[in-house]
Amino acid sequence: MAYFDNNSTTRPIAEVLDAMYLASEQNWANPSSPHLAGTRVRALIEKAREEIAEYLTVSPSQLTFTSGATESNNAILSSVANRHPINSGNILISAIEHPSISETAQFYFGENIHTLPVNSDGIVELAEFEKQLEQKQPDLVALIAVHNETGVIQPWQEVAQICKDQEVWFHCDATQWVGKLDHAGLNKCTSFSFSAHKFGGPRGVGGLVSSMPISFIKGGGQQMETRGGTENFPGIEGMRIAWGLMSSRISSLSSREVWRDRFEDYLSNQFSELKIIGKGVPRLWNTTLLCLPEFDNLSWVSKLDKFGYTVSTGSACSTARDQPSTLSGAIGLSNQESRRLLRVSSYSDTPELDWMGLAEAFKDASLELFSERENSGIIKL
Ligand code: PMP
Numbered sequence: 515m516a517y518f519d520n521n522s523t524t525r526p527i528a529e530v531l532d533a534m535y536l537a538s539e540q541n542w543a544n545p546s547s548p549h550l551a552g553t554r555v556r557a558l559i560e561k562a563r564e565e566i567a568e569y570l571t572v573s574p575s576q577l578t579f580t581s582g583a584t585e586s587n588n589a590i591l592s593s594v595a596n597r598h599p600i601n602s603g604n605i606l607i608s609a610i611e612h613p614s615i616s617e618t619a620q621f622y623f624g625e626n627i628h629t630l631p632v633n634s635d636g637i638v639e640l641a642e643f644e645k646q647l648e649q650k651q652p653d654l655v656a657l658i659a660v661h662n663e664t665g666v667i668q669p670w671q672e673v674a675q676i677c678k679d680q681e682v683w684f685h686c687d688a689t690q691w692v693g694k695l696d697h698a699g700l701n702k703c704t705s706f707s708f709s710a711h712k713f714g715g716p717r718g719v720g721g722l723v724s725s726m727p728i729s730f731i732k733g734g735g736q737q738m739e740t741r742g743g744t745e746n747f748p749g750i751e752g753m754r755i756a757w758g759l760m761s762s763r764i765s766s767l768s769s770r771e772v773w774r775d776r777f778e779d780y781l782s783n784q785f786s787e788l789k790i791i792g793k794g795v796p797r798l799w800n801t802t803l804l805c806l807p808e809f810d811n812l813s814w815v816s817k818l819d820k821f822g823y824t825v826s827t828g829s830a831c832s833t834a835r836d837q838p839s840t841l842s843g844a845i846g847l848s849n850q851e852s853r854r855l856l857r858v859s860s861y862s863d864t865p866e867l868d869w870m871g872l873a874e875a876f877k878d879a880s881l882e883l884f885s886e887r888e889n890s891g892i893i894k895l
Contacts, residue, residue, distance in 0.1 A: 515822050515823075515824060516822060516823050516824070516864075516868040516871060516872060517824045517864070518823060518824055518825045518826075518858045518859060518860060518864070518868075518872060519824050519825060519826040519857075519859060520712075520800060520859045520860055520861035520864070521662050521663075521665070521690060521712070521800075521801060521826075521857065521859035522826055522859075523711045523712070523717065524711060524712060524713060524714050524715075524861050525714070525861075525863065526711075526714060526715065526716055526752070526756075527714040527715075527755070527756055527759060529755050529759060530714060530715055530716065530752045530755050530756045530759075531752075533751050533752055533754075533755040534716060534748040534749070534751060534752040535748075536751075537558075537747050537748040537751040537752075538748045541554065541555045541558060541747060541751075542555075542747075543555050544744055545559055545736075545744070545745055545747060546734065546736060546744065555747055558747065558751065559579075559745055559747060559750055560574070561754075562579075562750050562751060562753070562754040563577055563579070565754055565757075565758070566721065566753070566754060566757055567723075569697065569757060569758075569761050570697055570700060570701065570723060571697075571698070571701050572700075572701050572723050575738065576723050576724055576725055577721055577722075577723050578721065578722050578723075578724070578728065578730060578737055578740050578741050579719065579720075579721055579737065579741075579745060579746070579750050579753075580707075580719075580720050580721060580722055580730070580741065581718050581719065581720065581746075582709045582710075582711070582717070582718060582719060582720040583612075583614060583687065583689040583707045583708060583709040583720050584614040585720070585722075585730075585731075586707030586708075586709075586720060586721065586722035587612070587614040587615050587618060587685075587687055587707050588614065588618050589722060589728050589729065589730050590654075590656075590685045590705055590707070590722070590724070590728065591605075591615070591618045591619055591621075591622050591623075591654075591656075592618075592622060592729060593726070593727070593728045593729045594622075594653055594654045594683065595622035595623065596729055597653070598653065601624070601626065602626075603622075603623060603626060603653045603654075604623065604626040604627070604628065604650060604651075604652050604653060605619060605623050605626065605627055605628070605652050605653060605654040605655070605656065606627075606628045606629075606630060606643075606646055606647065606650055606652040606654070606655045606656075607619055607627060607628075607629060607630065607655070607656040607657070608629070608630045608632060608638050608656070608657050608658060608668070609629050609630060609631050609632055609840065609844040610632050610636060610638075610658065610661055610840065610841050610844050610845075611656060611657075611658055611687065612658060612662060612687055612689070613840075614687070615656050615658070615687055616840065619656070628646055628650045628652060630642060630643055630646060630657075631844065632844050632845060633845075634845050634846050635666060635791070635792045635793075635794060635795045635845070636661060636664045636666045636791060636792050636795075636841065636844070636845045637666050637667075637668060637669075637792070637795050638657060638668050638669060638673075640669055640672055640673075643655075643669075643673060643676075644676065647676065647677075647680070647682070652682065653682075653683065654682070654683045654684075654685060655673065655677055655682055655683070655684050655685070656684075656685045656686075656687065657670050657673050657684070657685075657686060657687075658670075658686070658687045658689075658690075659686050659687065659688040659689075659690065659691035659706075660688075660690040660691050660694070660695070660798050661690070661841070662689070662690050663791075663803050663828045663839060663841050663855075663857055664791045664792045664797070664801065664803045664841065664845075665690075665792065665797040665798035665800065665801025665802070665803065665859070666791075666792040666795055666796070666797055666798075667695075667795075667796040667797060667798065670686050670688075670703070671699050671702070674686065674699070674702040674703045675702060677704070678702060678704075683704045683705070683726060684703050684704050684705075685703065685704060685705045685706065685707075686700070686703040686705070686706040686707075687706070687707055688700055688703075688706045688707060688708050689707060689708055689709045689712055689720075690712060690798065691708075692708035692709075692712070692713065693708075693712055693713020693714070693715075693756070693757070693760045693761075693764070694712075694713065694764070694767065694798060694799070694800065694861075695764065695767075695768070695798065696764055696765065697761070697764075700723070701723075703723075704724065704725055704726055705722065705723060705724035705725070705726065705728070706722075706723050707720065707721070707722050707723075708720055708721055710749070710752065710753035710756055710757075713756055713757065713760045714756040714759065714760055714861070714862070714863075715752050715753040715755075715756030715757070716748075716749050716752040716753065716756075718746065718749055719746055719749030719750060719752065719753050720753070721753075728740065730742070731743055760862070763862060767799060767800075767862055768799045769799075770799050770800070770860070770866075771797075771799035771800075773860075773866045773869045774799065774800065774801070774802055774858075774860065774869065776869065776870070777802070777858075777869040777870070777872060777873050778790055778793070778802055780870070780873040781804065781873060781876060784873075784876065784877055784880070785806065785807055785808075785880070786807075787807035788804060788805070788806060788807060789804070789805035789851075790802060790803070790804060790805075791803040791804075791805060791845065791855075800859050800860040800861060800864075801857070801858070801859045802857070802858045802859075803828070803855060803856075803857050803858075804855070804856045804857075804858065805847065805851050805854050805855055805856075806854045806856060807854070808854075808880070808883070808884075809854070809880075809883050809887075810853045810854060811827040811828070811853060811854055811855055811856050812827060813883060814856050814879060814883075815827060815856070817879035817882060817883060818872075818875055818876070818879050820879075821875040821878055821879060822875070823868075823871070823872050823875045825856055825857065825858050825872075826856070826857045826858075826859070827855060827856060827857065828841070828842075828855050828856075828857050839852075842855065858872065
């Protein structure tokens with residue numbers, strides 16, 4: 515099987531699985547316990563915090579381990595809401611935020627959400643951002659760093675600087691950035707979230723870096739009194755190993771965009787009316803969001819599965835709900851077009867050969883889909 519659904523989750527790296535097994539087998543004591551075994555686990559957790567914080571060039575005290583980016587994003591919005599009397603806080607978020615931002619924002623801020631539109635390439639325009647910032651005077655700005663469906667890179671560095679200059683809290687959902695692109699500059703954000711399973715680490719563990727105090731899950735005062743709950747040491751250790759392995763490789767990954775581009779050229783020659791979302795703007799090296807001219811995306815997914823290629827219909831979260839994601843409306847696609855969106859996303863373990871194999875598989879899949887459609891119109895006597 516050639517796997518092209520890495521923006522939804524990546525395969526855990528072998529060394530990560532080994533480290534998690536060892537952590538579970540040898541260091542299973544409760545890190546809050548005062549005995550030697552417990553304090554050893556505590557020291558290992560703090561070592562992981564220091565190491566990851568060092569890579570991200572932030573202070574270890576700013577990094578809280580969470581169950582992933584959904585929790586991190588929830589914690590930001592609930593913390594900002596808690597700082598203001600009920601219904602008085604207001605926030606500015608982009609129209610293409612992940613549901614862990616957009617739906618949580620709806621819950622806490624309701625009508626006090628101002629939405630930043632995106633253009634047809636799925637990118638926020640800075641002039642519009644500056645206008646809204648001045649007009650709305652929000653308590654928080656949230657902008658995704660790279661969009662999970664399009665791979666389009668948002669101008670978050672510029673937004674971070676403007677917010678810093680104007681002393682506005684800027685939160686960046688960096689879940690698709692961390693582990694795929696150089697993390698320099700993330701420390702300019704007031705806060706940012708990330709998740710280990712997007713870069714070869716385990717699921718259910720991630721982090722939130724914040725220079726502002728955050729209210730997390732209440733409980734037993736773990737993680738320096740910030741987030742309650744016994745720490746998931748095997749998960750944290752797996753994330754540390756994944757991060758160490760990936761961060762040294764990040765600079766070499768971007769050149770792989772030529773593999774993706776060759777795949778897109780091949781497909782564009784094959785399907786003359788193919789649309790590639792965000793083709794003309796900076797995109798993550800691993801992602802392509804296709805709007806195919808024929809057949810619904812689920813037919814493509816199952817046909818390509820049959821040929822040994824795993825792709826996705828877009829965001830895994832919206833697939834589970836069987837409804838178009840907010841992205842398609844935000845970039846002006848019709849309902850019909852949104853049902854023809856297909857996301858292809860590679861990672862560091864995807865060989866060049868698989869991109870061309872996938873391109874060939876599209877050709878074979880389309881022949882079968884056309885032939886099935888023709889045959890389904892024949893009335894057999
Ligand atoms: N934000 C973005 C941009 C994502 O892609 C995802 C995962 N699909 C999340 C947040 C949620 O991450 P997690 O699965 O760690 O909760």
